[in-house]
Amino acid sequence: MSGQNDRNSDRRNDRASDRRDGRGRQRGAARSQGSGHRSAAAPSQRRRGSDPARAVAYDVLRQVDGSDAYANLVLPPMLRSRSITGRDAGFATELAYGTLRMRGRHDAVIARCVDRHLDKIDPPVLDLLRLGTHQLTAMRVPNHAAVSETVGLAREKVGAGAAQFVNAVLRSVARTPVDEWLLAVGDAARATGGEDERLSVLESHPRWITRALRESLVAAGRPAEETEDLLRADNAAPRVTLVVRPGLPVERELAEIGGPKADRTPGTSGDGAPRSAPDGPSGPAGARRSPRTAAVVSTAAGRWAPTARVLEGGDPGALTGVREGSIGVQDEGSQLVTLAFLAAEIEGPDERWLDLCAGPGGKAALLAAVAGERGARVVANEVQPHRTDLVHRALSAVMADAVEDVRTGDGRAAGTTEPGAYDRVLLDAPCTGLGALRRRPESRWRRTPSDVGTLTALQGELLRSALAAVRPGGMVGYVTCSPHLAETRFVVDDVLRGRDDVERVDAAAAVRQVVREAGGEEIELSDRSDVQLWPHLHGTDAMHLTLLRRR
Ligand SMILES: C[S@@+](CC[C@H](N)C(=O)[O-])C[C@H]1O[C@@H](n2cnc3c(N)ncnc32)[C@H](O)[C@@H]1O
Secondary structure (H helix, E strand, O other): OOHHHHHHHHHHHHHHHHOEOOOOOEOOHHHHOOOOOOOOOOHHHOOOOOOHHHHHHHHHHHHHHHHOOOHHHHHHHHHHHOOOOHHHHHHHHHHHHHHHHOHHHHHHHHHOOOOOOHHHOOHHHHHHHHHHHHHHHHOOOOHHHHHHHHHHHHHHHHOHHHHHHHHHHHHHHHHOOHHHHHHHHHHHHHHHHHHHHHHHHHOOOOHHHHHHHHHHHHHOOOOHHHHHHHHHHHOOOOOOEEEEOOOOOOHHHHHHOOOOHHHOOOOEOOOOOEOOOOOEOOEOOOOOEOOOOOOOOEEEEOOOOOOEEEEEEOOHHHOHHHHHOOEEEOOHHHHHHHHHHHHOOOOOOOOEEEEOOOOOOHHHHHHHHHHHHHOOEEEEEEOOHHHHHHHHHHOOOOOHHHEEEEEEOOHHHHHHHOOOOEEEEEEEOOOOOHHHOOOOOOHHHHOOHHHHHHHHHHHHHHHHHHHHHEEEEEEEEEEEOOOOOOOOHHHHHHHHOOOOOEEEEOHHHHHHHHHHHOOOOOOOOOOOOOEEOOHHHHOOOOOEEEEEEEO
């Protein structure tokens, strides 16, 4: 298209975008003619320039790229400070997180529309191209709104010259239908690197991660073809799951979440009626609707853990229970492995438990809540002082008797300084987090294969320490939120090699017991004694659990 045509088309687009709101939704005639609701702000204070939601997404991308920030830590306060709420907040979140997750695929598309290597494009300009490409290929934003709003943002952020470049590239992206783009970049990737490369580009994962996930799936007895489902699950926003910490909630808090977990009598629905068939009137299997209507948020029972409630609507931050700590936000897989660790039986006293790597305290709070019920005590240890503070906060609602100590220390020393001092030790090890990629949109691009080597060395040292800190007959739970074989099976095999004072315990049986007692559906696990959960199969993070008993 000639420059003149581009400019004419620009003007047409500008006119078109006048009749649409920032999301690309058609505005009503009265509204666009100015007779609709207007803000009380003076004209000079009304929106000028770029759309605030897109501006937030851009600022998040810049902080992630320029300051190594974590998107999930940067975005919520930014939305709050700019008073962006409701659908606008939802749009900004999908745009920021989605663009970060799908960066690999978007870059493959952008690369075919520019005449230079992407390294040669200024990072802020490249981020604008990614934002525009995400709207054009992965969101239901009309092409003209996606282009004109992103170009408007570009004018504001990087100047008119670079905005022209953004305009030209995004128009080029918009000219080809999405299916054709996917076919083109997929075929090109397959031609250079085979099926792994095609999947990696289309599902936007670094190739080494695709390979590692496929190997872990196959080792867990799953078909290699499931890799695609797993990668797709990493690209979907996870549902928010609450943990209702046992023994703590009072009636008011249960009412706030729209239905007490106490109603989860095995074999009945949430209101005590017989359980309906999966996907029957009560919704998907296990998702029983609450009978209460005046709740602050709407939730359904989790699929596996008796403590889990899946958020269906509302802001968990508005819950008294979340503010006071009797309810938390926690992946259901994390809840399940923690409860399974506690369900595995040990002989003798079961009174003193250690959480060796406790920060920020999600599992420690669940451990301590159960400890309160069982008359046990928890010591929570964390190496980073600022994360120890978070553990203190997470434990704020737990019965004081249930928490013996919260301390800052190197978990590798526990086995030497406190040998045989605990009945149970949970090691939720620092790991690559490859099992929680859906939660941390940028992390797949930050992690490198060399992280695996560094972390596995640390994991091995921590596991040796955990095994020394537990008494003979006591239980160690080795947990990671990574399914990478090097961080799971190989670390455990390596530590146990040549030792006859440790036996493996059937973690799968412990998980099944928790699920059964909660009245959940049958859980699909491999026939191994260790447990690997999967986002595409279980709807949880890919948590790993190995249980080990000291002889
Ligand atoms: C996977 S996170 C634990 C998550 C936590 N269990 C929860 O559920 O909230 C691992 C933690 O181990 C901590 N860590 C790393 N090296 C450690 C060490 N040598 N000793 C103790 N903690 C360590 C990290 O700072 C991080 O907070």
